[in-house]
Amino acid sequence: MTHPLEPMLRPQSVAIIGASNTPSRIGGRPINAMKNAGYKGEIYPVNPNYETIQGLPAYASIKDVPKGVDCAIIAVAANVAVQTLRDCADQGVKSAVMFTSGFAEQSDDGARAQREITDIAKESGMKIIGPNCLGVFNISAGWYGTFSNAPAASLLPPGPIGIVSQSGAYGAHVFTVSQLRGVGSNYWVTTGNESDVDVAEVIEYYAQNPEVKVILAYAEGMKNADRVCRALEMARDAEKPVIFMKVGKTDAGAAAAASHTASLAGADAVYDALFKQYGVYRAETTEEFVDIAYACQFGKYPKGRKIDLQTISGGVGVQMADASVKYGLDVAPLPMATQKKLKELIPFAGVNNPVDFTAQALNDPKLMEANIEMTIEEADFDSHIVYVAGVPASPFTRDACREIFSNIRKKYPDEVMMMSLIGPQDIVEPFEKLNMPCFEDPSLTVRAMAALTHFGEVFARGRPDSPPKLSADVLPAPTEPIAEHEAKKVLKSIGVPVTREELVQSAEDAVKVWHGIGGAVVMKIASPDILHKTEIGGVLLKLNSEKEVAEGYETLIERAKKAKPDAKIEGVIVAEMVSGGVETVMGVVCDPVFGPAVMFGLGGVFVEVLKDVTFRLAPFGVDEAHRMIDEIQGRAMLDGVRGAPPSDLNALAEALSRLSVYAADNADKIETIDVNPFIVLPEGAVAVDALIVPKGKV
Amino acid sequence: MTHPLEPMLRPQSVAIIGASNTPSRIGGRPINAMKNAGYKGEIYPVNPNYETIQGLPAYASIKDVPKGVDCAIIAVAANVAVQTLRDCADQGVKSAVMFTSGFAEQSDDGARAQREITDIAKESGMKIIGPNCLGVFNISAGWYGTFSNAPAASLLPPGPIGIVSQSGAYGAHVFTVSQLRGVGSNYWVTTGNESDVDVAEVIEYYAQNPEVKVILAYAEGMKNADRVCRALEMARDAEKPVIFMKVGKTDAGAAAAASHTASLAGADAVYDALFKQYGVYRAETTEEFVDIAYACQFGKYPKGRKIDLQTISGGVGVQMADASVKYGLDVAPLPMATQKKLKELIPFAGVNNPVDFTAQALNDPKLMEANIEMTIEEADFDSHIVYVAGVPASPFTRDACREIFSNIRKKYPDEVMMMSLIGPQDIVEPFEKLNMPCFEDPSLTVRAMAALTHFGEVFARGRPDSPPKLSADVLPAPTEPIAEHEAKKVLKSIGVPVTREELVQSAEDAVKVWHGIGGAVVMKIASPDILHKTEIGGVLLKLNSEKEVAEGYETLIERAKKAKPDAKIEGVIVAEMVSGGVETVMGVVCDPVFGPAVMFGLGGVFVEVLKDVTFRLAPFGVDEAHRMIDEIQGRAMLDGVRGAPPSDLNALAEALSRLSVYAADNADKIETIDVNPFIVLPEGAVAVDALIVPKGKV
Incomplete structure (x- = not known):
């Protein structure tokens, strides 16, 4: 089945309503760009004041254009834009890209007009992106439905990255930065006010489009939870990494977000939950956003966390080892026998891991080859980083470096390898062609490898385990707040142990x-x-x-x-009386966008002072609950501190997932649940107090 | 007084022992580089096998060279290197740069030979750097006492950054990256095995050299605590930011460090203490290391934390606000009257802070000028960041942007301003010339501004407050471990309140x-x-x-x-019986390099599970103690949670600083002190239990 966004992102024919004869004007830029790019489809400029526009026959109205246009660009003033859209719908235009601004971002009247746009989309089935957006492009098709200058920043051939951004300015920024970083994108979409098409729907489109292998998404907020979840699920099932920047993490940020868009931003903790649940990588800076995309475009994901660090500088080896620990990778030592053999090769080398082949490799680069090959052959690492500084750029060692890594890749094409090196693009390129992502910064090389490892785990894990089934005797959701004894009766009925x-x-x-x-x-x-x-x-x-x-x-x-x-x-x-055990807290909150989410944390200062809690969207299975448990800072408490026995994590995970199922089943009835304390014992667990508040009774 | 490293870093005459006629060889590179750079001093190649070397008259031995050479490069084999050094000392050579490797990094014999080098330095007063180092350079003097390829990466005129790195390979890497980033350095020093000159001594040299304004230092470990402290103190007093990368933070990292160098790495927590105490910025990645140096070279430091964020994209405003909170800056709202006026200028602008002047600024860039000027005039911000994406790079708005910011800088030359923009170097340069550091990544712009703010605070604070004076009745350090009652007697005698x-x-x-x-x-x-x-x-x-x-x-x-x-x-x-209050823990540990350090943390899970503690080197005053208290994660506990009254922070700070004085006074006698719990009450505080262990009695 063709995806509904196909006509918008790979159109066979396009109309530009509000077309301009001047290539630099908003209504002129798309035509100019498409002509330059050799767009193969039909281009219909629409403007009643011209016979021809930029050399193409012009039409007075969309009504004069042949029926069934794939995509219309709307570049007319706000006061006529809605009627223009209606005309498009009447003419069977399949999709529209609305540049026009002056809607929900501007005033209440604008918001009303925007609701009309939403209605047109619903009634006609025409897909509409915007209003107030910078448009879309598809480089390989020569389709430029945008007035952004960003395409001018193209430096690379089209690649496997799909970009989608709610903000046009930031979308353009990311495209420019990513081109400089060597990240090849083909599709670029900005969604603006999201009257119809939103970031989630574009992710869904990318998930099913075989040209896109990696998805870069930016949003300030999302409004359609089902669509978001479905899109992220599709991406995960298709093994396409999603790298997301969601801004508005802090109160200061969120206040700015609210003043900027008409979005209803869900609480940030819920976005974190969403991203964790679907294996999305959340980037914090543009540099990280683009760096991780760069690494992902090579399409290789480690199967586990054991990382081999090879280095020409001992100090950088230390740096990379520090970074590996920080990012949760395992700097496992090499087998003793291999260490011994490596020592024979380079007497003063560090051989434990990092493997430091020392400046000796400057004299005899072949030592690197022997070192790396022996490590791959004899040890069992999931990924490799080789730090070579400027060695491949030096005229004395350049050719040797290329040959060495070419040999290694021929023998071991499936190992996941990255390089940390420094040099101009012509030095870097041969290594990239050997399927080795290259980074200047050794610590950030490790960060990127950790991101690939994350995706490797997410893809290997696949679909999450099913949430548990509750028994038929579950008590109905209360209609008034209930506490203590009554609340615990409900918990008991869903299989959460109580006193x-x-x-x-x-x-x-x-x-x-x-x-x-x-x-x-x-x-x-x-x-x-x-x-x-x-x-x-x-x-x-x-x-x-x-x-x-x-x-x-x-x-x-x-x-x-x-x-x-x-x-x-x-x-x-x-x-x-319950004695011993570790006090924890479970809870349910209801997010206006994403519905019920389950919270977990440790009791006492952990939750009250440190806010050491984590969330997941309901419902989820016990495996996901175990991942929640592993995320909290105070995790060690559950292993038993000061001689205490370890806690029964299975009982805890089971309770969390059962609570999540109940919350999901009663999403429209329950506002909050607090189970506090929920004491986890060496065997079993028990809810000591609880409170359930139905919707509208807070 | 001339600094002892002056002859090594600004030599008037240099000898190259082991000089080569081949410019690409290790003993040939320095001569070749100096000749190309137009080094003004005397160059004496020393090699018994040649009459002339690279066109210069050669000498058979250092003994034949005129006396009083400022610096000799030692590029001979390890087995003759020590004798060569002795000859240099005998000839009155003032300093030596030892390329030769094969010493402590290699074997026990090598370590012995290296001790001889240390002795020669001590006996003769000749300063020696290395062995096993990549050397030094001073670009403006044309002095290249190095065989590194790094100088070939020079792209910029000499600037105010001084680089010092224990690791040669990493030092070269940093120089190359920093040149690409637009960071102008002049001095570059690698210290290798540090038989005599170490990283600290070079920092001290930079601190007193007026050409150096910003110090970039890299080390795996440091051995001379007094010299480190003195150097960092001098840098702080001279208001020169020190940006430090100290690797080996984690166990994995530290293991690698130990295998790499002959350094005795102090515990990482103690380095953290050292850096905090002297206001050093600790960088975690190369990119951060160089980015902060870039920002510092402009030499302007905000006086406080109030940051004004101006943006052409609302979404990026949110990102920058998030980052500001993360890095401890204050996104204070604009005065209401100013907000109102800004709204009149741009009706749909965000005006609270971030100030979002929207895409309107594309149509009328002068709006930016009005916006920014009004903000500077009417509000009281310590720093400003303006995000303009690619606007200054677009041919339509390029000239207007330059003019606007030129006007603003003319009117307000002393405001601390940064730009976040994207464009090639010729677009960036005019803004840099207006004394505005430029960054691509908006979040990292905030990080850099936070770093400048940190230095602004450190420089404004100046010398730390004096540690308190203890009374004459302080009890002597015990000779056997003492606990409880006896230990509390000691605490009482130093002015720490006890039960x-x-x-x-x-x-x-x-x-x-x-x-x-x-x-x-x-x-x-x-x-x-x-x-x-x-x-x-x-x-x-x-x-x-x-x-x-x-x-x-x-x-x-x-x-x-x-x-x-x-x-x-x-x-x-x-x-x-002590009731109420907050349980804290104070302690003293003795670092083998830095001596006694005082630890502070909250009791219970904070210290046991979360390791939420912080350290300072002893002794320190109450202001420093207050900064320690503010650093811990669980800080809110001391403000009073769940209706508890706030704790007496002055009593706590006083106790910490008194403990630090006692620890410092008895540095050679005491191994550890534990004061646990030290209960901080709403008024006063009290040690409930304590243990003091003298040296050698653990």
Whole structure:
């Protein structure tokens, strides 16, 4: 099936409405660019004031143009733009690129007009990009539906990178920088106000277009969660890395984002969750954005984290080892036998890893070849970085370097290898042609290899594991906020373990429950009108005899009546005392765009002071839950500190994923869930307190 | 006074021992380079086999060369190199650059030979750099005491950057990258095995050389703490930024460093302390290293953290705001009146900060000028970044951009301004000439501005405050490990507050002490033979009556005798109960290179799981202690969380600085001190337990 964006991104015929005879004007630039690029399709300039435009026959109106145009560029004033679009739709134009600005970014009237555009797209099925966008281009097709100067920055043949940016200015910036960096793109799309087509839909298009192998996306916010998730899923299934820059991480940033676009920016933590869930690489700077794309365009992804570092400078070896640890790669030592043989080759070499072949390699470059080949043959690394500084640029060693690496690549074409070297483009190119990405900065070479390793893991993992199935007895979502005992009943019904406890209405029953539990109990007053129980002395700990329990019951009822005579008292909860274990916190929040997301963190200072929490969109399976657990800073707590036994991570992961399924099943009913504390024991785990708040009841 | 490195780095006459007639050979390269560069001093090639070398009269031996040569290059084999050095010393040669390798980096014999070199330097006063180094150069003097290819990478006129690198290969790499980045250096020094001159001494030289304004230093480890501290102090006093790359941060990195050099690398935390203390900027990647140097060479440092962000793209404004928060800058809003006026200028502009002058500026670039000038006039920012993407490169707006910024700089030459733009060097240069550093990446522009702001603060702060004076009654350092009561006596004597407590030998005295304290007390068994008191029930809490205290005494003595019949029992400690406050940890460690360093962190999981601690070299004053306190991740704990009152930071800072003075005064006697916990109260603070271990008794 043809993707709906096909007519917009690979059009056979295009109309330029508001065409200009002057090549430098907005309505003239696309025609000029297409003519220069040898665009093969039909070009229909539309402007009632001219017979011909830039040498092409002009049409007075889109109504005069032959029917079935693939794409119309709308470069007319805002006050006539909407009607023009309607005319296009009536003429069966399949898609439109709207340069025109003055819509939602400008005023309430503009926002209204923009909603009309959205309606036209929906009603007619015509795909519309913009308004207020810089347009699109497809270099190999010679299609320039843009008035950006960016195409003038083209230095490279079309390549496998697809760029999509909500911001036109930044999209142009990225294209220019990426051309300078040697990143070959072919498709470039800016989405502007996103009345119809958004960044997600373009990602989806790239995911299914075989010409695109790597996706570079920039957005300030996203509005259609389903489309985003589907697009990222498609990209992952097609093993196409998505590198995303999503700005507005901090409050200062988010405030600026809100003033800039008409976007509804979801909370940043939820974007982080989304990106982690779909294996997207989130870049923080333009340089990182483009650098990772550069590495990905070579299309090779390591199968694991074991990295081999080879270097001509010991100091740089140290730097790369530091960076490897920082980026989570494993600088595994070489086998002892190999180390011994390497020592024989170069007596003063470092042979553990990094392998430092020393300045000796300047005298005898063939030593590098022997070193690297032996490492590949005898050790089992997933990736290799070779730091050679300016050696391949020196006239004394240039040819030898080329020959050495050409030999190595002939023998080992499938090893994932990068070079860190410094030299002009003609020095770098032969190594790139050997399928070795080249970087100047040794630490950033490691960062790029870590990114490729990330994608290797994501692609190997494939589709996520299925979320668990909840039993048929799950309790319905509450219609009023419920806490403590009632909330834990819900958790229990979805398979999240809770403290053994009962609500009793007499001292006698309290004693019975205590007998049933068989050990010390906690007793708490149960009243919807008493939220802060401890403040009225409404919690008693460690009760462990008939007398204590019976008296405890009376004490609690008495205190409650005294503190709040009007309170509705439901009784007293008698619950097992939980001792030991690690306090954690699970929660559900509801993002306006992405719906329910599950939070996980450690209790106490970890969540309150350090905000050491992580999120995932609901629902997810236990494997994903395990990845959440591994992400938090205080992770070591769960391994057991100060002689404590390790926590039952499986029980924790199971609870997180079950909570996520419940949250997803009740996405339209539940606003928040707090399970705090959720104590993870050496065996099992248990929710000690909980609160569930339905939508509209916050 | 002339610096001892003057003859090495600005020599009037040089001898090349092991000179070669072939310009490409190691012993030929310096002569060839100096001749090409028009070196003005005398060049004496030394080689017994030639009459002339590269057209210059050759000498058979250094003994035949006129006396008082400023610098001799040693390019002879290792087996004759030491004797050659001796000959140089005898001839009154003032300094030597030793290319020769095969010393400490190679073998034990080599290390022995290297010690001889150190001795020659000491005895003769001749300064020696190397062996196993790539040499030095000084471009403006035409002095090339190097066989590196790096000088061939020169693209720029000599500038204010001084480079010093322990590693020759990396030093060459940095020079090449920095030339490409537009960083003008003049001096370049590689120190190799550092038999005499080390990185610190070169920093000291740069600090006092008026030609050098910015210092770029690279090292794997440093051995002479006094020299390092003195050099960094001189640089700071001279307001010269030091940008340092010190590798070997992680275990993997440090292992590689140890195999590479003969350096004794101090623990990385201590280097971090050193750098923080002297205001050094620690770079993590080559790109950062060079980028910050680039920004510094313009010589303007903001006076505060308030940053004004101006942008032609809203999205990039968000990015820069995010980055500003990340790097600790303050994206303060513009005054409301100014916002209103800006809105009048550009109706759809973002005016809060970032100021987004939108694509309107493409139509009318003068709007930028008005916008920026109004912001400078009416608001009070310390620095400005203007993001203009490719606008200055477009033929339509190029001239207008130049004029606008030229006008702005004429009116406001002292504002600290940077540009983020993209274009070839001829586009960038006019802005650089207006004293505006230019960056492609908007986020990295912010990083660079944050670095300049850091230096602005360091230079404004100047010399650190004096450490406090301890009273004359300070107890001497112990000769055996002391804990608890004895250790707290020491702390008390240096002015660190401790729990009120006494050691008693009878129940009667215990009761007296309880009366004196006037509230609940803690009682603990005091015995050098019982280290883990709680295990034998040797600690009793919350005793608050004559009976409890008297019985408590007997109980503790009884338990101790029962648990350890042979234990020497000193008595029982009766101490005030400390309640509330925040648990912190103070400590002293002794680094083999840098001596005592004081550690600070929060107690509990912060120190045990998160390793959230920071260090400073002892001694330091209370201002430095406050900076330590502000650095830890869990800092918010001290402001009071969950309604707790804020902690007494002055008491904490005072204690840290007093501890540092004691540690420094007893640097040769004390190995470690632990004060754990040190509880910081809303008013005051108190050490609850402590341990002091003298040297040699670990």
